Amino acid sequence: MTEDEVLAEFRACDALLSGHFLLSSGRHSANYLQCARLLMNPERAGRIAFAMVQAMPRELRARIDKVVSPAMGGIIIGHEVGRALGRDALFLxxxxxxxxxxxxxxxxxxxxxxxxxxVVTTGLSSREAMAAVAAAGGEVIALASIVDRSGGEAAFDVPFYPLVALNFPTYGEGEVPADLAAMPVTKPGSRAA
Structure with missing residues (x-):
């Protein structure tokens, strides 16, 4: 699945939003990817998961025992990736x-x-989830996401396979441009900042 095809899937279900958003990372953005809308259709979720699996090397796929995702946002896509791999899907x-x-x-x-x-923005949630897997006796051998919106800044100790990388600018609390700051803030994610 190409980047344009992935974005077309987001647009088809009105999941690529514009406005002033406070992301789960605590950063502000004029764009938000509402993956819950993207994944609400099981056929679309399955297509996205299959594309994610195909983007990983075959040797890596063969080594995977379990799929783990953090709640809330990762549950559906984690489940669908587990289905595509034929592996159990658990969540934190x-x-x-x-x-x-x-x-x-x-x-x-x-x-x-x-x-x-x-979606990976700063990578903090991913690293926290990986630490929980290690504490439970597992070994994370790779990270996969639908979207990497970190601008290449998120760093991990394992290979990272995003389906698409988008570089929507994000801003810290004191960096928000005046035109964006003038708009009402929406907090669409599931986690408090």
Whole structure:
């Protein structure tokens, strides 16, 4: 799936939004990718997941024991990637602010894990989720996401396979341009900044 095809999928379901958004990372942006809308159609979610799997080397895919994703945004795409790989898909939650496995989910010692995200902005959530996998006895061997909007800034200790890289500018609290600051702020994500 090409970058244009991925963006066409976002546009087809009105999931590429414009306005003033406060991202989960705490940064501001004039653009927001509403992956929940992208993934609300099971056929579209399956196409996106299949494309993500195909973007990874075959040797890597063969090593994956489990797929893990952080709640909330990663649950659907993680599940669909698990389906495409024929592997179990688990998710992490933050009931007290720190990622952990719940609902009877667990890893076997040494499980080789593919971490799956919807969007990576700073990489902080991904790194926190990877630390939770390590604490549970697993080894994250790669990270995959639908979108990398970090501008190449997010760094990981494992290979990173985004389906598409978009460089929408983001701004810290004191850096927001006047025209953007004049607009009402929307916080569309599932996590408090």
């Amino acid at each position: 939650e933050r009931p007290t602010g720190t990622f952990e496995f719940r609902r009877g989910f667990s890893l076997e010692p040494g499980d080789q894990v593919l971490m799956v995200e919807d």
